[in-house]
Amino acid sequence: MTKPTWLAEIQNWIFDMDGTLTIAIHDxxxxxxxxxxxxxxxxxxxxxxxxxxxxxxxxxxxxxxxxxxMKNIRSDGALEILTFLKSKNLKLGILTRNTQASITETFKAIQLDGFFEDEFLIGREFVPHKPSGAGIIHLMKLWNAKPENTVMVGDFRYDLEAGKDAGCRTIYVDRSGEFPYKNLADLQITSLTELLELLQK
Ligand SMILES: [Mg+2]
Structure with missing residues (x-):
């Protein structure tokens, strides 16, 4: 896959949690x-x-x-990509429709504690929820960030719609490789490992 030119401009990384940093187990x-x-x-x-x-x-x-x-499993490449982004001193945030308490429990279970500052973990308590881009706009304000330097990474339509709503870039992770919502994505990947490889190119 060729590396999109805009990817090098991204300094602010916002991740969905369930199904993106974890392997989806929610039924x-x-x-x-x-x-x-x-x-x-x-x-x-x-x-x-x-x-x-x-x-x-x-x-x-x-x-x-x-x-x-508590039963969550970390997705392939999640630890590696966060380590890489953090080593570059880039901004890291979470935007999830899950609760703040679940974020804490999940990160303990998948051992991703310490990558994100608490105020950059945006959970259900923040409204309006995805697919609204409000959570992304909130993070961009905290970071003094521009939409063109910001990306929303997620595995579902709401993540990509939220990104579009906020005017930022979107990266669509779909392990199945089917990408049913690809019209909302600036970049499609089947794993975070694939994304890391692109970043390192
Ligand atoms: Mg998800």
Missing amino acids: FDEIRKELGLKNAPILEQIALLPSFQQEIILQKLHEIELNIS
Whole structure:
């Protein structure tokens, strides 16, 4: 694969967590079933419920997610690419629809503690969630960064839509190599190892 010229300009790296730095183990259909929800995005469905019901269901979701966090497995190349980016003194952030507590548990489980400063870990508590680009814009403000020097790396449509919404570059990781949302991606890769190899070219 040829290295896109814009890649050398990227100084600000924002990663999705689940399925990007980890191997996806969330079965969202199963989670929806457990929560008694329909086949639609989970957080958006919960937001439409009366507030007393939201609290109960969010607590249940939180328990399910924490349980998953502890079983997470690090994806190929995740440690290596973060080590590489950090050695170059580049900015590193996380933007996830998961909770702050799950980020902490996940990073413990996959041993990626210490790469990210706490204020650059943007979880569910920050609204609006992806696919809004608000979380990316928030990080860019903290970093005094420009969109053309910023990239969102993720494995799902929401990650790429958030990147486009914020006006930054997008890198699409799809282990299957099928890339169903490729129209939203500036670069497609099948693993973070592949991305690291490109960066080192
Ligand atoms: Mg993901």
